Structures are given as structure tokens and as C-alpha cells.
Amino acid sequence: MVKPNLIIGKLTRSQFIRLLMLASGSAVVLAACGSNSSDTSSDSPTASTGQPLTVGTEGTYPPFSFRDLQSNELTGYDIDIATEVAKRLGRPIELVPTQWKSMLASLDARRFDFVANQVSVTPEREQQYAFSQPYTVSGAVILVSQDNPKNIQSANDLKGKVVGTTQGSNFAEAAQEAGAEVKYYQGIAQVLTDLQQNRVDAALNDRLYVLSELKEANYRVKSVGEPFTRETTAFAFRKDNTELRDQVNQALDEIKQDGTLANISNKWFGEDVSR
Amino acid sequence: MSVVDLLIDSLPLLLKGALMTVWISVLGVVFALLLGLLVAILALSKVRVLEWLSSLYVSFFRGTPLLVQLFIIYFGFANVIRFTPFQSIVIGLTLHFGAYISESFRGAILSISKGQWEASASLGLKQSDTFVHVILPQAWRRAIPSIWNSLIDVVKASSLASVVTVEELTSIADQISSASAVVLPILLEAALIYWALTTLLDIVQRYLERRYRYAD
Structure with a gap:
């Protein structure tokens, strides 16, 4: 009587080797595929002239x-x-x-x-x-939605509020220092989308970003107060x-x-x- | 620019990203299938070390987030083997979904009745021939629905390539939506492209299931 799950032992050696070769062949293909990807950072810290x-x-x-x-x-x-x-x-x-x-x-x-x-x-x-x-040279400014339901006017008002910012950004630290609860987003676009729907009370971002982009984009948000960091x-x-x-x-x-x-x-x- | 214009103008760029998504997905699907089958065979090998290794593999790669695995592959190994961003995502998808698929294969192989083995043996077939020509075709047919769940997941999970600097559909959509400040419509457009891609997989699944219906 044969056990159904006795498989490897019953694969012939050559069949097993063929399976292994298939697997390692795949690895080679994979290596070849990646060779033209964007992995060009120089390993030596003193890359010579002409290298990108x-x-x-x-x-x-x-x-x-x-x-x-x-x-x-x-x-x-x-x-x-x-x-x-x-x-x-x-x-x-x-x-x-x-x-x-x-x-x-x-x-x-x-x-x-x-x-x-x-x-x-x-x-x-x-x-x-x-x-x-x-x-x-810039600084963080506070953004609120047009209706600003929590009436935030300055950094002092951020205490206990929910502030949206991007993952790993230094604005998160500024918000925490102001006593706010920080909510993280992938990018500024997601922060502002949530801000205009009042899912967060405020957002922190760079003064320069606010200067140049906010007036072009049609988010229903505005900046309040002075830049509070240099x-x-x-x-x-x-x-x-x-x-x-x-x-x-x-x-x-x-x-x-x-x-x-x-x-x-x-x-x-x-x-x-x-x- | 109106939103409709933007959606039309952004389509070529999104499709370029989608091409990368397809490329990642195709390799991920093929390698995950091969690895899944290999691991299923090892798991059923009755060789204790191989069984133990395959269950450790399945336990780890099914039990940890793909995102974390990607970070480990891309950054963690950077000083040992420098995988390119593209290699990292394909390896990540292969290892992660290979674990799921191996379980689908294993279950399907075990579901084939012992009588099949005995009948083949009585006809004088070697066990290896029995496995390749009798058991595997039937198991494959039974495994298709659950394997296709994983394959569709491969396509969707290829979006994680954006965290290891591969420019594919999701990261291009991110770039367009942040450049244009139009978020939801662009994401919906990208979602429709993903849907189209996974629908192709659906069609392949229907085709295969029809083709193997003779066995009923």
C-alpha cells in the first residue's frame, strides 16, 4: 500500500534535479531582469567625474x-x-x-x-x-479648513487637537511639541483632502509650499498665524x-x-x- | 485644466506605470507558482528536514506583512546583496505569495484520494509518474480557485513596489495627484486600470476551469 504523500522520495533523482534547475533558472532570469533597473548609486564615496x-x-x-x-x-x-x-x-x-x-x-x-x-x-x-x-530658509505654518470649526489661530491652539502631517516629516515633531495628536499620511495631498473634510483639525506644512501651491490648488483650506519655526x-x-x-x-x-x-x-x- | 482633461492627459503616463505593474506581476505570478509548487512537494516529501523547512518558510512569509518583508529585502540586505528595486519587489512577491500558493497546492494534492495512487500502482506506474501524470493534473484543477485568489493579490500587492522606489501604477498616480492636487479622480482612474488587469486574470481562470471541466 502506497502513501499518497510520499512524493519526493518517489520522484526520480533526475526529476528532482530538473525541478531544482527550474527554480535556479528562474533566479537567473530574475537577476537578468533587474540589471537595467535604477540601481546606480556609486559604492565608492568618491565617485569619479563623469559618473552620474x-x-x-x-x-x-x-x-x-x-x-x-x-x-x-x-x-x-x-x-x-x-x-x-x-x-x-x-x-x-x-x-x-x-x-x-x-x-x-x-x-x-x-x-x-x-x-x-x-x-x-x-x-x-x-x-x-x-x-x-x-x-x-523657511518655517512651518498651520493650515485649517475654510470653516475652521476648532477656531485654531496659532500654535498655542494646537494643544489637544488632531494635526495631520506626512510620515516621517519634521512637522510631526513640531506638532507634538505643540501638544497636538499627530495623524500620519502618505503625502500632503491626502492630508489636505482630509483637512477640508474636517477629519483632522489642522495640518502643518512648509510656508513655501503654502505660498506657491495652495493658491493654485482648489482645497478649501487656509493658513493661519505666523510661521512658528525657522x-x-x-x-x-x-x-x-x-x-x-x-x-x-x-x-x-x-x-x-x-x-x-x-x-x-x-x-x-x-x-x-x-x- | 478640467478634471476630465487631466484624466485623459494623465492616461499615457499611468499606462506606462501600468506596464511596470504588469511586468512585476507577471514575474511575481510565475515565480510564486513555481515556488509554491516546489514548497508543496517539499512539505509532502516525508523527509523531516524538508518538511520542517517548508513549514518554517510558510509560517514566516505568510505570517509577516509584505511591506516589512520588502523593507528587509531592499534595505536589510543592502550591505550583503544589493537587490535592485525591481528585483526586491519581485523577490518579495514571490516569497510572500509562494507561501500562500504552496498551501493551496498542498491541500489540493492531499485531497486526491488514496485510491488514485493505488490504482496507478496496480497498473505498474512508478510513483513519480503517478504524481506528475495522475495526481498533479487533478490537484492543479482543484487548486485553481484558491491559487487565483493569490495571483490576483500579487497584482494588487505590486503597488507596494512604490515604497522601494519602483515607479509603477500607484507611484505614478501619487505623483500625478500631488502635482495636480486632484486626488480622488486620479486614484479612481488607477483603480480602474488595476481592475482591468485583474479582470484579465479572471478570464484566464474561467478559461482554465472550462478546459478542465472534462474531468467532472
């Missing part, structure tokens, strides 16, 4: 980093600056669209050379990462990659002095937000 400068950016954060729907290209304030920096370094640029949630982990894992995505310089982050000189944003590098950081700083010096940076800023914000 790989830059992590969200691509979902207008006007800093977003996909232009006419040209289908990634563009924005941060991307313009990074592109200009790459040009000064004589290297092509390669953008790696990455969700903010996995941005810093990707930087750690050498998936790209640096982050150009309005990364705020904070003491905590400075312990983990090397920052370029700042290229934006923030600078810069490119973030791995700590072991200060050589590239220094090169980028030099390029930033150049484009500050010859007015290129101010031009880029004017193009996006109508004023110089880089100082």
Missing part, C-alpha cells in the same frame, strides 16, 4: 520635487538646484524617485548619493547625516561621504555668487527664499 550623480527625491512634493504633467519630467525647485550643482561638477544627474518614508533608509543603503527633497536640518539629523550648506533645508549625505558634500558646497557657493540660485528661487516662488 544619483539624487533621491520624492517626486510628489510640488513645487520642490514633482512630475511636470506637460513634459512628464521630474522638476521643481530642489531638482533645479541639484541639476545645476551636477552641471557645475561636470556630472550627469540621475533622479531616483523615492517615498519620503524610505528616503533616509535608501540614503543609508547607498541607493543614491544624496537627498534633494527639502530635508530640514535638525540636530538629530545632523548626528546621522552630513548636510550641505542650506539652500532654503527652518533651513539642505542636501543630505551619508556621513562617510563628506568629500562629495564638500564638492557640492563649492558648487552651491558658485551658484549663490553668480545669481543662479536666486534666479531659480524667483522662478518658483517670486522671491529669494535661499537666504
Whole structure:
């Protein structure tokens, strides 16, 4: 009498080997498939001239980093600056669209050379990462829905309120310090959608984003009060990659002095937000 | 730009993302099926080590979130093996859904009556031939509905590729909706594309079930 579940023992050796070969063949196909993917971050911290400068950016954060729907290209304030920096370094640029949630982990894992995505310089982050000189000065502002049912007028009013923000953003910390309960979203668009339906009481976001985007979009939300933090944003590098950081700083010096940076800023914000 | 114009204008870009989704899904489906079958065979092998390994595999990959598995594959192994973003999602989908599919296969194989084995043996068939030519075709037919549940899940779960920097349907939809500040219509458009893709799988399932009806 034969047991139905005695199978492997009864597969002939050659059949078993064929199965194994099928499996390992699959793995080879998989390896071949991936070889043309966007995994080009240089392993050596001192990549030579001519190699692409790989830059992590969200691509979902207008006007800093977003996909232009006419040209289908990634563009924005941060991307313009990074592109200009790459040009000064004589290297092509390669953008790696990455969700903010996995941005810093990707930087750690050498998936790209640096982050150009309005990364705020904070003491905590400075312990983990090397920052370029700042290229934006801004601050967080409070957003409420048009009807503002909780009557929030300033940071003091945030205590005990529900504040929406994006995952891993430094606005979450600002909200917690103000005593608010923080609710996390994937992107600013989802935050504002929920805000206009009063599912959250307020949202925190960058003054520059509010300046440039909010009036174009048709969310029924408004900003209240004064910016309550002063923030600078810069490119973030791995700590072991200060050589590239220094090169980028030099390029930033150049484009500050010859007015290129101010031009880029004017193009996006109508004023110089880089100082 | 009106919402309707935006939906039309964004379609080519979304379809480009959908192409990546299809590519990920096709590889995920094929590899998950192969791995699932292999693991089911190991689980039924009566070799204790292999049984133990396959149940450990199923327990882990069925028992932890795919998102976490992806982070481990993409970031956790970055210093050992650098999987590209594309490889990471295909490996993640394969390992995760291979676990589900192996259980579907295992159940279906066990559901074939012992009499089939005995009848084949009495006709002088070797056990390996019995498995390949008698048991597996019947088991496959019984496993189709539950395996197809997993395959449709593969397509939907390919949207997690966006967290490991693959630009597919969901991440393109995210980009368009944040650039245009039009969220829900774009997401609905993306959802319809997913629906169309999974409907293709439905059609394949109906076809296969019709084809194997002769066995009734």
C-alpha cells in the first residue's frame, strides 16, 4: 500500500534535479531582469567625474520635487538646484524617485548619493547625516479648513487637537511639541483632502509650499498665524561621504555668487527664499 | 485644466506605470507558482528536514506583512546583496505569495484520494509518474480557485513596489495627484486600470476551469 504523500522520495533523482534547475533558472532570469533597473548609486564615496550623480527625491512634493504633467519630467525647485550643482561638477544627474518614508533608509543603503527633497536640518539629523550648506530658509505654518470649526489661530491652539502631517516629516515633531495628536499620511495631498473634510483639525506644512501651491490648488483650506519655526533645508549625505558634500558646497557657493540660485528661487516662488 | 482633461492627459503616463505593474506581476505570478509548487512537494516529501523547512518558510512569509518583508529585502540586505528595486519587489512577491500558493497546492494534492495512487500502482506506474501524470493534473484543477485568489493579490500587492522606489501604477498616480492636487479622480482612474488587469486574470481562470471541466 502506497502513501499518497510520499512524493519526493518517489520522484526520480533526475526529476528532482530538473525541478531544482527550474527554480535556479528562474533566479537567473530574475537577476537578468533587474540589471537595467535604477540601481546606480556609486559604492565608492568618491565617485569619479563623469559618473552620474544619483539624487533621491520624492517626486510628489510640488513645487520642490514633482512630475511636470506637460513634459512628464521630474522638476521643481530642489531638482533645479541639484541639476545645476551636477552641471557645475561636470556630472550627469540621475533622479531616483523615492517615498519620503524610505528616503533616509535608501540614503543609508547607498541607493543614491544624496537627498534633494527639502530635508530640514535638525540636530538629530545632523548626528546621522552630513548636510550641505542650506539652500532654503523657511518655517512651518498651520493650515485649517475654510470653516475652521476648532477656531485654531496659532500654535498655542494646537494643544489637544488632531494635526495631520506626512510620515516621517519634521512637522510631526513640531506638532507634538505643540501638544497636538499627530495623524500620519502618505503625502500632503491626502492630508489636505482630509483637512477640508474636517477629519483632522489642522495640518502643518512648509510656508513655501503654502505660498506657491495652495493658491493654485482648489482645497478649501487656509493658513493661519505666523510661521512658528525657522527652518533651513539642505542636501543630505551619508556621513562617510563628506568629500562629495564638500564638492557640492563649492558648487552651491558658485551658484549663490553668480545669481543662479536666486534666479531659480524667483522662478518658483517670486522671491529669494535661499537666504 | 478640467478634471476630465487631466484624466485623459494623465492616461499615457499611468499606462506606462501600468506596464511596470504588469511586468512585476507577471514575474511575481510565475515565480510564486513555481515556488509554491516546489514548497508543496517539499512539505509532502516525508523527509523531516524538508518538511520542517517548508513549514518554517510558510509560517514566516505568510505570517509577516509584505511591506516589512520588502523593507528587509531592499534595505536589510543592502550591505550583503544589493537587490535592485525591481528585483526586491519581485523577490518579495514571490516569497510572500509562494507561501500562500504552496498551501493551496498542498491541500489540493492531499485531497486526491488514496485510491488514485493505488490504482496507478496496480497498473505498474512508478510513483513519480503517478504524481506528475495522475495526481498533479487533478490537484492543479482543484487548486485553481484558491491559487487565483493569490495571483490576483500579487497584482494588487505590486503597488507596494512604490515604497522601494519602483515607479509603477500607484507611484505614478501619487505623483500625478500631488502635482495636480486632484486626488480622488486620479486614484479612481488607477483603480480602474488595476481592475482591468485583474479582470484579465479572471478570464484566464474561467478559461482554465472550462478546459478542465472534462474531468467532472
